[in-house]
Amino acid sequence: MTETRTLRADAARNRRELLRAAADEFRERGPDASIESIARRAGIGKGTVFRHFASKDHLMAAIVTDRLEDLGGLAESLAGAPDAGAALADFLAASAERQQEQSMAFLAAADPAVLREAGVEEVRERMFQAVYALVDRARGQGAIRADVTGPDVVLLMCAPTHVAEPLAKASPDLWRRYLAIILDGLRPDGARNLPHPAPPAPLP
Amino acid sequence: MTETRTLRADAARNRRELLRAAADEFRERGPDASIESIARRAGIGKGTVFRHFASKDHLMAAIVTDRLEDLGGLAESLAGAPDAGAALADFLAASAERQQEQSMAFLAAADPAVLREAGVEEVRERMFQAVYALVDRARGQGAIRADVTGPDVVLLMCAPTHVAEPLAKASPDLWRRYLAIILDGLRPDGARNLPHPAPPAPLP
DNA sequence: CCATAACCGGACCGAGCGGTCCGCTTACTG
C-alpha cells in the first residue's frame, strides 16, 4: 500500500514470491522462522527482503493485512444475505478454513507499534465491524441468543481451528466438528446459563 | 522425580524458587523467555539453572509435569461425584482457571524427544484417562450428547481461556462466559448437526 | 544501443541466546 510508482517487473515478481514464501514459512515454523530461510524459499537473497520490508515485523504486518482484508471483504459480501444465521455460520466456516492453512498466530510476536504504523488496526477494525453487522442481523432474526454480542463472535472466531490444532495434520476437517458445537452453544433454544458481562466493545 | 538422595537445604530452596520464577517468566514473556532472566528473577546464577535441569526444555518439562499431575489428581478426585455432568463442568472450570494464570502454551517450543524423556507423556496420558472417565460417566447420565467423546472434551479444555485471552488482563473472568457457551454446545437437548468423525483415540 | 538508476544478493556485523567450566562458598558429618 502507498507503493512507490511503477515497481520494476522483477521487483514485483520477487515481492509476490516473497510474501508467499514468508506465509508458508511462518505457518510451518512459527513466528521464529528466520528471514534467511524465507529468502531462500523465495529464491532471493536476504538483502532483498529488507529492500521490500523495513523489518521482519513489517513483513508480518503485510501478510496479516492481506488476510484481514480478505476476511473483511467476505463478511461484507455476506451482509445482505436473507438468512443471517446461515450467513454468519458460513462466514465462521470460511474463517476457520482459512486459519487452517494460514494462521495469524505469529502476529503476537510482532511489535505493536510497527503493526499500528503499517495500518493493521484500521483493516482489522473494518473486518470487525462487518462481523458485528452479521451478528446483529442474526440476532435480529432470532438465529442466535439475545445476549450474544459481536465481540463475542469475534473472540470465538479462532476457537474451532485452535481446538482442532493438535490433530490438524491428521484430520484437517476436524475444526468443523468444534465449530458445530460452538454454533450449538450460541443458539437461542434450550436452558442456558451465561454468567458474566459481555466484553468491552473495542478489542485492544 | 527420581531425584538423588537428600538435596541440600539451599539447593532445594533454589530449585523451588527457580520453578516459580520460570513459570512466571514463561507466562509473561512466552517460550522465548531467556534462562538468564529466569535466573535473575529467582535470585540465582545462570549456571545453577543448568545444575538443576539439563536444558531449557527439561525445565519446561518439569513445569508442565507439575501442572499435569495437578490436573490429573483433580480429575481423579471428581471420579466418584454423584452428578457426573456437574463434576465435568467443575473440572473444566478449574482447568480453565489454572490456565488463566499458568499457560502451557510454551510447551510447543520444546523438543518432543526431551518431553518424552522427562516422562511428560505418561503424566499427560494419566490425566487424559481421568478426563475420559468423567466424560463417560457424564454421557451415561445423559448430561452430554451421546456422540461427544473423551478426546473431544480434552481438545476443548483449553478453548475458553484461549478465546478470552485477548482480554484476559482486562476481564480475568471472561473465560467463564465462553466455557458456558461451549458447555451449552455439548448438551444433548435441542436440534444439532455434528458432522465429521470423532478424533482418533490417542492424541499425538 | 547506451547511460543510468533501480534492483539484487551475499559477505559482514553486533546482539543475545543456550549451554559449559571452574574457582570459590557453604552446608552437612564424624
Next chain:
DNA sequence: CAGTAAGCGGACCGCTCGGTCCGGTTATGG
C-alpha cells in the same frame, strides 16, 4: 570443629539471528 563434597555463579564459548552495505547486474528511456 574441621574436612569435604555438594552447590554456586559469573566469565566465557559458539551459534544463529535481524539488519546493513556495497559491488555487480538488469531493466528501461532517450
